Amino acid sequence: MGRLDGMTAVSTPTHRLVDASGVRTHLVEEGSGPLVIMVHGFPESWYSWRHQLASVAEAGFRAVAIDVRGYGRSSAPLEVDAYGMLAHVADNLGVVEALGEQTAIIVGHDWGSPIAATSALLRPDVFSAVALMSVPYAPPGGRRPTESFARMGGDEEFYINYFQEPGRAEAEIEADVRGWLLGFYVAASGDAIRPADGGTMASLPPGGQLRDRFVVPEALPVWLSDEDVDFYAGEFERTGFRGALNRYRNIDRDWVDLRAWNDQPITVPSLFIGGELDGPTRWGERAIARFPDTLPGCRGSHVLAGCGHWVQQERADEVNRLLVEWLTAL
Secondary structure, rough: OOOOOOOOOOOOEEEEEEEEEEEEEEEEOOOOOOOOEEEEEOOOOOOHHHHHHHHHOOOEEEEEEEEOOOOOOOOOOOOOHHHHHHHHHHHHHHHHHOOOOOOOOEEEEEHHHHHHHHHHHHHOOOOOEEEEEEOOOOOOOOHHHHHHHHHHHOOEEEEHHOOOOOOOHHHHHHOOOOHHHHHHHHOOOOOOOOOOOOOOOOOOOOOOOOOHOOOOOOOOOOOOOOHHHHHHHHHHHHHOOOOHHHHHHHHHHHHOOEEEEEEEEOOOOOOEEOOOOHHHHHOHHHHOHHHHOOOOOOOEEEEOOOOOOOOOHHHHHHHHHHHHHHHHHO
């Protein structure tokens, strides 16, 4: 499917705003060939794929990293229910159409992983292959998601439940956007330092804040620069966090909306890459074990030793190698 003749395309990233079926979507594009759409997670940006764009383009593909609705320069509706999973699938379909293509390979990380997975589940005729990072595919279960996450938190409040009430997490984060983002990125990475109380950033004690569990080292990890943090902070200082957090506030609605696809496998060719120290990958061990049934087209499942949540940034070279090998073998 990719360019296999050894020739390397010479291109530079291009920023575009496209009308994705009525939704403004900002994207960054590089290269030519079969379309590969990259979908980021929370709290991120198209910029999270900065290390992948050139590698995928050089392998003979049209690499496109989008700002998900609610982020960056893309549309940011005010209503909570505008961020349901079906809306995100529609956005991805709109991007394919706006770029003049009929099909695309879709790649997702963090929240982008279930968005990519659901896109391939609902429209395998359009999304011909799917790569998932950090969050493994797991068909909807029998229990309401907020109930499941409450159980995971135990005596503490799981972070996804903390994000449910509009305005609550926004007040914590927007008081110091750059400081909060830096703390969150480090705390979820393979370079995380355990806080003094022995807890993790995945939950918080009653009445606490997530930032109480952040420990920022004197020197940044090698994969994260001050310039990177500045870029992310600049994006969120402009947009705020309402749109980004509204994705979490739709998990129970998604559970209802997608009930018709309960226990349905994703049949298109797939790939999974997670981090050994990444919370969603560790919590998803049983989901990974079920890939022969839920992802029968899986052509590789990789858990990177010592890696945390931000796999495509923490281990850019290794992820690029695995991703390009998979893409060119499709």
